[in-house]
Amino acid sequence: MPHNENIHVVKELFAALTDGDVASANALLTDDVAWLNTGLPTVRGKGVRRILAALPKARMRFSATDYDFTDLGGGTVRFDRKDTLAWGPLSSTFFVSGTFGVRDGKVARWDDRYRMGEVLGGFLRR
Numbered sequence: 001m002p003h004n005e006n007i008h009v010v011k012e013l014f015a016a017l018t019d020g021d022v023a024s025a026n027a028l029l030t031d032d033v034a035w036l037n038t039g040l041p042t043v044r045g046k047g048v049r050r051i052l053a054a055l056p057k058a059r060m061r062f063s064a065t066d067y068d069f070t071d072l073g074g075g076t077v078r079f080d081r082k083d084t085l086a087w088g089p090l091s092s093t094f095f096v097s098g099t100f101g102v103r104d105g106k107v108a109r110w111d112d113r114y115r116m117g118e119v120l121g122g123f124l125r126r
Contacts, residue, residue, distance in 0.1 A: 006102040007069045010077045013100075013107055018063045020056050029107050036111040048110075061086040064096075075102045085119070094118040 009028060016024035026049050035043045035051075043051060055062065067081040077100045084093040094114055101109030 004071070005105070006075060006077050006100075007071055009102050009105060009107060010069065010079050010100045014064045014067075014079070014081075017052070020061075022052050022056065025052055029110075030103060033107060034109050036109075038113050039116050059087060061091075072099075076100065077102060083114075092119050 013025055013028045016022075016028065029048060032045050033048050035048045037043075061084075063084045064081045065084070067079060070078040070080075072078055079098045079100060081096055081098070082093055083096045084091055086092075095118065096112050096114045098110065098112045100107050100111070
């Protein structure tokens with residue numbers, strides 16, 4: 001798959017997540033996707049889908065801004081961004097550096113790194 005198509009897959013995933021379109025986001029994930037988040041256990045496959053489906057039900061909102069995509073070759077894309085998580089009147093905006101493994105037009109590995117203190121501090125500052 002050409003490099004720009006790998007970036008396109010990651011962009012589409014985050015566009016779907018920002019729009020709250022869980023079905024479209026899930027369609028961009030492999031069946032065996034692994035989602036790694038700083039300090040949290042790795043979630044795989046159906047577990048990832050359950051988490052994504054739970055976000056709108058819990059009235060959690062998500063957006064990613066100020067992005068920078070880099071194709072690292074070999075199906076790997078780095079996506080540095082600011083994420084905002086919001087729940088009711090509470091929100092937190094924090095820097096995330098994500099690395100995505102794209103296989104056959106879908107995300108197979110999603111590895112997000114961030115400072116948990118920055119995430120929690122954002123909610124507490126409001």
